[in-house]
Amino acid sequence: MSYDLVGVILFAVLAIGIVGAGIGVVLLDRITASALLMAFTFLNVAGMFVLLGAETIAAFQVLIYVGAITVLILYGVMFTPQRERAYALFFQTQWPWAALVVAPLGIGVALVGLSFRDRATAVPAGGDLDALATSIFRDFAFPFEVASVLLLAAMIGAIVLVRRDD
Amino acid sequence: MAVPLGAFIAVSAVLFSIGIAGVLVRRNAVVILMCVELMLNAANLALVAFSRRGGFPDERGSVFVVFVFVVAASEVAVGLAIVLSAYRNRPTVDVDEIHAMKG
Numbered sequence: 620m621s622y623d624l625v626g627v628i629l630f631a632v633l634a635i636g637i638v639g640a641g642i643g644v645v646l647l648d649r650i651t652a653s654a655l656l657m658a659f660t661f662l663n664v665a666g667m668f669v670l671l672g673a674e675t676i677a678a679f680q681v682l683i684y685v686g687a688i689t690v691l692i693l694y695g696v697m698f699t700p701q702r703e704r705a706y707a708l709f710f711q712t713q714w715p716w717a718a719l720v721v722a723p724l725g726i727g728v729a730l731v732g733l734s735f736r737d738r739a740t741a742v743p744a745g746g747d748l749d750a751l752a753t754s755i756f757r758d759f760a761f762p763f764e765v766a767s768v769l770l771l772a773a774m775i776g777a778i779v780l781v782r783r784d785d
Numbered sequence: 786m787a788v789p790l791g792a793f794i795a796v797s798a799v800l801f802s803i804g805i806a807g808v809l810v811r812r813n814a815v816v817i818l819m820c821v822e823l824m825l826n827a828a829n830l831a832l833v834a835f836s837r838r839g840g841f842p843d844e845r846g847s848v849f850v851v852f853v854f855v856v857a858a859s860e861v862a863v864g865l866a867i868v869l870s871a872y873r874n875r876p877t878v879d880v881d882e883i884h885a886m887k888g
Contacts (some may be wrong), residue, residue, distance in 0.1 A: 623787035630788045634796045641800050641823055645807040650815060657819045660800070664826050667793065671837045676850055680829075683854050688822060688861050695815050695865040699878045710810045711881070717809035725802025732794030732831075737838045747837075750844040751851070759848050766855040773859030780866035 630670060636663035650696045658689040675748045793834035801827035814868045814878045818861060825857045 636659065643656040661684040668677035711717070755763055800823060807820030829850045836846025871883050 626787045630792065634792070637796055638799055638803070641803040644816070644819055644823065645803055645811065650813060653816055653819060657822065660823060661826060664800075664830055667796070667830055668833055670788065671793065671833050673833045673837055673847055676829075676833055676847055679851065679854055680826075683858060684822070684826065688858065691861055691865060692815065692819060692822075695818070695868060698869055699815060699872045701813070701878065711812060714810040717806055721802050721806045721809065724805075725799055728798040728802070729795040732798045733791040735789075735791040735794050735839075737790045738840050738842065740842065747844065747847055751847050754844045754848045755851065758845070762852065766852055769859055770855060773862050777862045777866040780863070780870050 626670065629666070633663045633666045633670070636660070637667070650701070651693070654689065654692050654696055657692070658685050661685045661689070673747045675746065675751055790834055790838040793838070794831055797827045797831040797834065800824075800830070812879045812881055814871075814880050814883070815865070817880065818864045818868070821864075822857060822861065825853055825860075829853055 640656040640660040640663065644653045644660065647653050647656065661680060665677040665680040665685070668674070668680060804820045804822075804824030804827060807823065808817050811817055811820065832846045832850050832853070836843060836850075839846075868878060872878055875883070875885075877883065
């Protein structure tokens with residue numbers, strides 16, 4: 620079994636995982652199951668990043684999405700218990716219209732996406748950490764600092780929004 | 786290089802469509818936040834794929850992904866804070882019942 624075939628099989632498994640778990644997030648009525656399936660989707664996307672040779676981004680993905688954001692969402696689920704609903708409907712009544720618009724759009728964009736071809740030159744081996752770090756801390760040093768200010772503002776904003784006035 | 790670039794972009798497009806569908810059809814505000822995260826992740830997948838395999842070799846696509854991580858973390862923190870404070874005023878996360886600002 621050649622390495623190429625292993626790559627194709629890995630890609631197929633990850634793609635089925637992403638699409639299946641993503642559909643599960645939308646279709647399942649249980650919020651906790653949706654949140655865990657979302658984490659599974661993020662893990663599969665991290666696997667895709669590894670397949671693409673972006674190991675650093677995959678590590679960030681696991682740390683931030685699978686770790687932090689999933690835990691935050693699970694806490695959000697825990698703090699907002701739903702009361703019993705009179706009706707079993709968890710979809711908006713507009714769902715047929717949404718399906719009618721989104722399905723052709725998604726299929727069309729996916730078909731256009733399939734037409735993209737790889738570049739002729741080979742991808743440089745050895746991971747993406749060096750190039751990523753050089754780019755962030757040289758060309759994007761100022762946006763990097765602005766991003767830290769954004770995180771600080773979001774943190775303070777979240778605290779202010781949920782603080783009780785007593 | 787067995788898997789072509791187009792396959793990654795197609796998976797990204799499908800995941801983005803699933804996210805849009807979730808935002809449009811679900812009633813629960815927390816699930817809507819999850820679907821927004823799915824859409825951001827699909828965009829990340831496309832950015833990394835083009836950055837690594839696209840016609841012009843460039844690491845800046847991966848740098849954008851790092852900034853998308855930052856914005857996604859901020860967005861989910863503030864979004865959940867808004868959902869929680871709305872829930873405190875009125876114990877529901879159903880977006881149809883949160884209509885205090887409806888004209």
